[in-house]
Amino acid sequence: MKRRDFIKKAGLTTAGVFAAPYILPSGMLFAPTGTRLANHVVFVLFGGGIRNQEAVKQMYIADQGFGVTGNVMNNMLTGAAPSSNIVYNQWAPILGSSIQSQGVVFPEMRYTQGPTGHYNGHTVAMTGNYTETGLNLNINPEHPTIFEYYRKHNSPSQTALNAWWLSEGLGPYPSLNYSQHELYGATYGANYMRPNSIFGGKGPDYLTDASVYQPDDVTRIENMKNFFDVNFDKTADDLPGVINTRADKEAIKDMIVDVLNNPTTLDYAKPSSAGFNELTGDLINITAAWKVLDTFKPELTVINTFNLDVCHSNFSGYIQNLHKADYGVGWLWDKIQNDPVLANDTVMICMPEHGRNSQPNNLLDANGLAAYDHTSDANSRELFSLIVGPPGVIKQNQSFGTAGSPVGESIDIVPTIAHILGFEDQIPSGLLPGRILTEAFI
């Protein structure tokens, strides 16, 4: 044996001794992390910037001086829809009882620090840390994401197939599936997909005929690739992005190619009476999220909605898209509750990334309604959150917090998810300034 080989093998042996897992009396290699409250979490970043006035306060257009109130989020919130001055196409709710009634609402959460920008808001919600960083395009966040905590601190560890991030848009959002943090990073990242580019746009032109390799082909390809790699002393490990196991990769490819070749078999997040032209980007994202949930039953899924950001110039469009996104969330919860694996074992959390200003800008839409920006005023720091789940885990039909006594912050969602999935105690201290929203749990 050559000296170099000997040293290499001896080193591996030594490393193996130190790295060998402790075999428990139960036969498990590792002790599982803390007690889980549920095995699946779906976090809907109900984004685009939503004012509490049109959401939990159900003021509809009353804040515009029209005196008409009502609930445009009939699936998520309890309350009657507006009955006059209707500026949006009303879809009948898909849920018999609102998500609020099946869980807990925090109607007055706060986003206390940093600019109320979309990327900031997403970053804060997904890392549990406030950030001053603005539009830092395509740069992964500084602090670890919820995906990295989940994948690193679960025992047994989880593959990326169990963690998904699906965004409505591109821009900086693809970079939220893992951070730059030296102790975490892509190794613990989530699978990411922007369904509107994969299943819509030009995606079908390029991916419909893509190959999904059969096991024999995989073996042939891997054997040859391994031979090439042995004969090359550099590794393409600087490639950005999460890397799945070969089996997981083929499973994801199979799902993508199957959807592209059989689009009519998809369940779409819309009423059966609504045409496909009424699907928004948000609803396509939710449709794809369900496909992922249905196919892989991931333990941690984060998705966003975004289309109601038209509120910068079109308040009526904002109301319409808010109503549709609400339908999508209700549709998703309905799907989850009718799935044999996910039902009664899933907690869903919904929260906007930030609010919008109290005062409108000077743009009026076709209905004469004023538009709103989000420029970090106090109103744009007001949020709400819904947490819904099994009655034995999540309190039902309760509300915590008032305007005078707010409860919860944007940074609290990450520790709350860690609590649900039972690994909050494994996260090193000092990384998460937020707290678990314990009020929500039985």
Add this chain to the structure above:
Amino acid sequence: MKNLIILIITSFLIFGVSCKKKIEEQVVYDNVIYDIDNVEVYSSNAQKTKQKSPELLISIMYADLYNQGISTTELLEVAEIYLATGDKTMFNELIFSHFFKAPAAVVPTDAQMRADIDQFVDDTYIRFFQRHPSEYEKHYVTNLITNDAAVTVENVYTSFVLANEYFFY
């Protein structure tokens, strides 16, 4: 962005033609395959030290299969799908298999591969790695193809494109 890319391409054409500076790594492999003229290829994979950017990788992958450059429009479309996918190695596999299957792809049939495996292996190393295989490499890959009747051209090409060496220049 489009103007920038056009500017870069134009600059390359202008300076590439007028400048006499020799750039060893810029090899048009099909010139080697089809004996159009004598150009240098890498003498060893140790000469490859820089990792290709995603855009460069897509462009080269396209050129390796079509013997022509990818259009700006197509590059932008493919780049969007790249961004929309979290697992970039998976994306490479998906987009390569699409490129491979397109009628415009200049690829041999499986029968042509088996008619002269030695030549196929030589050509494939030049096409994707821009170098000749060593005797050992040629022997190994030739044997793999010879001893497994189910190995396809797509299998072989995919292996090359997924290899670490393909990501470097």
